[in-house]
Amino acid sequence: MSVQDIPRPDLPRTRWLRRWFHARGWKALVLGVPSLWLALLFLAPFAIVLAISLGQAAPASPPFRFLPQAPFTDLQSYRRLLGDGMVVQAFLTSVANAALTTLICLLVGYPVALGIARARPRRRSLLLVLIILPFWTSFLLRVYAWMGLLGGSSWFNKLLTGLFNLFLPADRALFSLHLMNTNFAVVLVMVYSYLPFMILPLFATLEKLDLTLNEAAMDLGSRPFRVFRDVTLPLSLPGILAGATLVFIPACGELVIPSLVGNSYQPMIGRVISDQFSVARDWPMAAAISVVLLAVLLGLMGLLSLLNRRILRAEGEDA
Amino acid sequence: MTLPMQNKPRTAHPVQENPEPEPAREAFLKVERVSKSFGPVQAVSDVSLDIRRGELFSLLGGSGCGKTTLLRMLAGFETPSAGRIYIDGRDVTDVPPYERPVNMMFQSYALFPHMSVEKNIAYGLKHEAMSRAQKDERVRAMLDLVQLSDLGRRKPHQISGGQKQRVALARALARMPKVLLLDEPLGALDKKLREQTQFELSNIQQRTGITFVVVTHDQDEAMTLSDRIAVMRGGAVQQIGTPNEVYEYPSSGFVADFIGSINLYDGSVVKSGAATRVRVPALGREVTVASDKALETGQPVQVAIRPEKISIAARAAPGAENVVTGRIANRGYFGKDTLYRVRLESGEILLASNVNVARALGSPLSRESEMQVELSFAPQAVVVLPR
Incomplete structure (x- = not known):
């Protein structure tokens, strides 16, 4: 007779608890911690932002107030937002810049990820370290470095100018290229900054692909490029979607890069929000823009995950 | 079709x-x-x-x-x-x-x-x-x-x-x-x-x-x-x-060992020619073989015998060739046949299998442990391989 079999009046309840914990407890714990985290650090602050967006700017501290007769029903900031050409323009600029960044990251990142995934194991880890290496330097520092490179007096700019002048008649030769404070610079630096976020999920997907499938396609008469098109590319779509999500979403709301290398007449939405908060002190307006941005991103993400689920189901990996 | x-x-x-x-x-x-x-x-x-x-x-x-x-x-x-x-x-x-x-x-x-x-x-x-x-x-x-x-x-x-x-x-x-x-x-x-x-x-x-x-x-x-x-x-x-x-x-x-199971023992040719005889220490006797290969007296060889080509009985049939005795060490019952692992007097193990022709719940052969048995095989059953 073991200890557990000794009857005790209080045992059934503890045993029930223990049994519950063994069956469900770990799952609840594992899911509960991130849920709590999200609730405290995302949902609660977002509720505050949502509330502020329904208020009115006021010379007070904090600089907003709610209508006393009907609080939280004031949609004037949303109306102003939609009527403000500059804000709408900034939304479009952000989405366009982010989309372009995502596309370039994909075109540059895919061959890199494929190369790493097909490299020998030892070289593979070295290459992965090289991809992650830039993260060891401050992000801000790297953007400042780009400011130096893009500036008219840098060797980088001079090199590009020299190359550019080769295609121009001698009398039209430029002294330097105007790169700083352009949309081109914003996209360039965003591609540079976000490339690893495209490469890593792509690598993770490509690495798992069964190379026997490539052999099978080749055996059935497909040349290497055809094999890529028919097998590797469709099977790596989940990785493409993951990478695109990881690049597109932060790129949409990017503040630092457009502030440092962009210009003020083509602002991205992050900069508009920041200016509304800190310069114009119009918190309800800033909050409203944030809410709309989030809604736009959530909509796009929902679309992407729907697409992803369909692809996964098509490949027979549905959970 | x-x-x-x-x-x-x-x-x-x-x-x-x-x-x-x-x-x-x-x-x-x-x-x-x-x-x-x-x-x-x-x-x-x-x-x-x-x-x-x-x-x-x-x-x-x-x-x-x-x-x-x-x-x-x-x-x-x-x-x-x-x-x-x-x-x-x-x-x-x-x-x-x-x-x-x-x-x-x-x-x-x-x-x-x-x-x-x-x-x-x-x-x-x-x-x-x-x-x-x-x-x-x-x-x-x-x-x-x-x-x-x-x-x-x-x-x-x-x-x-x-x-x-x-x-x-x-x-x-x-x-x-x-x-x-x-x-x-x-x-x-x-x-x-x-x-x-x-x-x-x-x-x-x-x-x-x-x-x-x-x-x-x-x-x-x-x-x-x-x-x-x-x-x-x-x-x-x-x-x-x-x-x-x-x-x-x-x-x-x-090859003999890889394809199917087989008894494989070292031996040496004692007499070559029409009735070739090979001395096999593991079997504790000289074995008569029918080999189509040209063998020389004294040549070291391997003999290989498939388990199903060995008959196992309490007493070997009269006139049976190449009879060796041993005791059953274990049996593997596969339904259609039974595989016996027989320990010979030399200590070596010999595999012999017996097709279960009659439908019966056990013969003395399949019951008694350590039972003494006689095994025999025809000269044609033996494969002689160069060593």
Whole structure:
């Protein structure tokens, strides 16, 4: 007779608890911690932002107030937002810049990820370290470095100018290229900054692909490029979607890069929000823009995950 | 029974009809002194094979014997370090896989997960000069051939392992290759399904007339499927022959031991000639053998005797030759037969099996432990191998 079999009046309840914990407890714990985290650090602050967006700017501290007769029903900031050409323009600029960044990251990142995934194991880890290496330097520092490179007096700019002048008649030769404070610079630096976020999920997907499938396609008469098109590319779509999500979403709301290398007449939405908060002190307006941005991103993400689920189901990996 | 697609014109590699009564003797797939090394590792060394048209040929061996490497060289995934490969008279040694008249059925099946069963089968036809209707008809014929006509629209993850195996076979056959390579075709199936599929496979092979080269580690599979078997070890071919030849006339102790179970003992020739006698210390006596090989007196040899060729009884029949005595150490009851491990007076173990002809719940032979028995075998049952 073991200890557990000794009857005790209080045992059934503890045993029930223990049994519950063994069956469900770990799952609840594992899911509960991130849920709590999200609730405290995302949902609660977002509720505050949502509330502020329904208020009115006021010379007070904090600089907003709610209508006393009907609080939280004031949609004037949303109306102003939609009527403000500059804000709408900034939304479009952000989405366009982010989309372009995502596309370039994909075109540059895919061959890199494929190369790493097909490299020998030892070289593979070295290459992965090289991809992650830039993260060891401050992000801000790297953007400042780009400011130096893009500036008219840098060797980088001079090199590009020299190359550019080769295609121009001698009398039209430029002294330097105007790169700083352009949309081109914003996209360039965003591609540079976000490339690893495209490469890593792509690598993770490509690495798992069964190379026997490539052999099978080749055996059935497909040349290497055809094999890529028919097998590797469709099977790596989940990785493409993951990478695109990881690049597109932060790129949409990017503040630092457009502030440092962009210009003020083509602002991205992050900069508009920041200016509304800190310069114009119009918190309800800033909050409203944030809410709309989030809604736009959530909509796009929902679309992407729907697409992803369909692809996964098509490949027979549905959970 | 003929296949509908056999009559189709304009196939990539049309099934050739036998023009002459006896053309099968010529080598259709010729492997000429092929070697392959990966760095310092010699995976295949100096292998030569002549595989005939329409033959079902097996490469049999344990893991690491080079059989898969050899198959991959036939498919074009590996290039031989030395030697040439000819298919139907054409040197294909340096031809890339996508241009070889060869298709492969992969061990893992390698079905494209994002394509339906039909699309998988049709994949190889993309590059063929066929009309859409012809392609559809070919896919249909293939689905019929492997009896999966209803599952064409399913995805690979929606069908069972046995069905996947058939799809893989249909996909590899769809292009009507000159040679079909099969890498452990039945390896992933359970026993019952495997036995059933074995016969189906050789049935399909006969109906299509395509030359099959099968890689397997399973000697039973090789025996039932093949017209001929090449037994491989350490990258080299040990013996090539029909299942019957390889089983009854093994060329070496390795082959004898690898194919089926066998009793293998060292001995030396005492008397050569008509009634050759070999002294076998393990059996504690001189054994009369019927050997067709020229043996010299005093020559060291190995004798090999299959368990089913040894009769086991409490008392050997009068006039029985080569009688040895021992005690039953253990028994393995397999239903159709019983395998006895008998400890001889020398301490060696001798395997003898007995077909359970009578339906009975145990004879004295199968009950009493440590029972004393007499074993005997005919001179013709003994294989004498050089040592």
